[in-house]
Amino acid sequence: MNLVIQLPLCARNLSDYLYSVQLLLGYLPTERALWPYELEKKRSQYSAYRDEFLLNPSEKIRRIEDSKLPRKKELNVVRSGLLPRSQVINEEHPLSFGKSSLWNKYFQESEILEQIDRDVKRTHPDMPFFSAKSNQESLRRILIVFSRLNPSVLYVQGMNEVLAPLFYVLKNDPDASNSASAEADTFFCFAELVSGFKNNYCKHLDNSQVGIRSTLSKLSQLLKKHDEELWRHMEVITKVYPQYYAFRWITLLLTMEFSFNVCIHIWDAILADPEGPPDTLLRICCAMLILVRKRLLVGDFTANIQLLQHYPLTNVDHLLHIANRLRGTVAS
Numbered sequence: 001m002n003l004v005i006q007l008p009l010c011a012r013n014l015s016d017y018l019y020s021v022q023l024l025l026g027y028l029p030t031e032r033a034l035w036p037y038e039l040e041k042k043r044s045q046y047s048a049y050r051d052e053f054l055l056n057p058s059e060k061i062r063r064i065e066d067s068k069l070p071r072k073k074e075l076n077v078v079r080s081g082l083l084p085r086s087q088v089i090n091e092e093h094p095l096s097f098g099k100s101s102l103w104n105k106y107f108q109e110s111e112i113l114e115q116i117d118r119d120v121k122r123t124h125p126d127m128p129f130f131s132a133k134s135n136q137e138s139l140r141r142i143l144i145v146f147s148r149l150n151p152s153v154l155y156v157q158g159m160n161e162v163l164a165p166l167f168y169v170l171k172n173d174p175d176a177s178n179s180a181s182a183e184a185d186t187f188f189c190f191a192e193l194v195s196g197f198k199n200n201y202c203k204h205l206d207n208s209q210v211g212i213r214s215t216l217s218k219l220s221q222l223l224k225k226h227d228e229e230l231w232r233h234m235e236v237i238t239k240v241y242p243q244y245y246a247f248r249w250i251t252l253l254l255t256m257e258f259s260f261n262v263c264i265h266i267w268d269a270i271l272a273d274p275e276g277p278p279d280t281l282l283r284i285c286c287a288m289l290i291l292v293r294k295r296l297l298v299g300d301f302t303a304n305i306q307l308l309q310h311y312p313l314t315n316v317d318h319l320l321h322i323a324n325r326l327r328g329t330v331a332s
Contacts, residue, residue: 018173021166022185024271025192039181046145046184053148054141109148112155116143119160124260129168138171138183139163146191153194153201158248161255163190165264193253196277200251215250215282216242222286226326230293238301245308249285257288257311269320275327287323288314 022028027042028035120139124130130139142163147155166189171182178185194201205211219242224231234240248256253270255263266284273280289296291314296304 018169018178021169021271022189025189027185027188027192039185042188043181043184046187049145049149049187050141053145112147113144115157116140116147116155116160119143119157123160123164127260129171130164135167135171138186139167142167142183142187142190145187146194149191153198156201156251158252158256159194161252162193165255165260165267166190166193168260169264193277197250197253197281212247212251213243215278216246219246219250219282219285222282222326223289226286227290227293230289230296233297234289234304238299238304240301240304240308244305246285248309249288250281253281254284258316262316265316266320269323280323283323283326284319286326287319290322291319 029038120136123139129135139160143155143159167182167186170186171179173179199205200212200215220235254266258266270277270280288311292307295307299307
């Protein structure tokens with residue numbers, strides 16, 4: 001039986017909400033009868049990713065050697081925990097600079113791992129849920145696996161903020177079996193979500209027709225179309241361009257501009273809108289500007305930058321109403 005999503009996600013009970021999120025992100029198929037099979041397959045796949053990408057080089061090398069050695073030698077290696085010196089080839093040596101060296105790759109990725117660690121620890125420190133060590137470890141593993149599966153994107157600072165709402169809602173599933181598999185489910189939902197905005201995260205696309213600068217240009221065009229007076233004051237008179245404030249809005253999907261609960265409400269609209277998440281996000285960003293237009297029109301460069309980098313408390317339903325009025329107007 002197909003599940004048709006018509007109502008806003010926030011209007012549903014928690015169980016329906018969680019399944020709706022996974023459906024809208026393409027993690028679950030629309031045919032409900034296939035859900036158990038797909039969930040089992042994806043969770044098993046994530047387990048394999050963890051085994052492949054989270055082991056340190058010593059453990060990887062040991063496993064490779066264990067598969068090659070006769071059973072007797074294999075048992076000796078397991079007991080000692082070390083490879084005989086003669087069996088450590090140059091490419092597997094910790095000081096090797098070879099391109100295929102596991103250790104060389106490991107050290108090259110250390111900077112990304114350190115950034116992930118720092119960001120995970122800074123994720124909503126005011127919420128006990130995110131301060132729990134087990135949840136921090138889940139976030140860390142998801143981001144590491146994602147970065148290694150997506151070399152064109154790797155890890156972009158702040159992705160932890162995009163990941164957090166997904167993990168929070170899936171981890172709080174009242175179904176214990178689903179909650180226990182929240183890390184795997186969140187990984188695939190996060191990958192699907194980022195995929196929809198992937199071009200904004202790829203540095204080599206920054207100056208292309210599909211990169212982040214192009215996205216910021218679309219926001220500028222959208223504002224000009226709906227409020228040319230505000231656009232002129234912002235970009236002609238005070239020189240407040242979208243890259244000064246909307247880069248964070250777009251790349252972090254508004255997670256830093258609103259409270260955690262309000263952000264989840266906004267994501268409901270972004271994920272459920274038939275125009276698609278990228279266009280819906282741009283309409284909401286434009287609506288954010290229109291909503292504070294009076295303050296922007298009397299502000300200079302400094303005042304407007306401060307206002308937009310610290311967006312004021314607002315009625316989110318009114319914001320989404322304004323965004324809905326802009327429907328069908330985002331340039332392709």
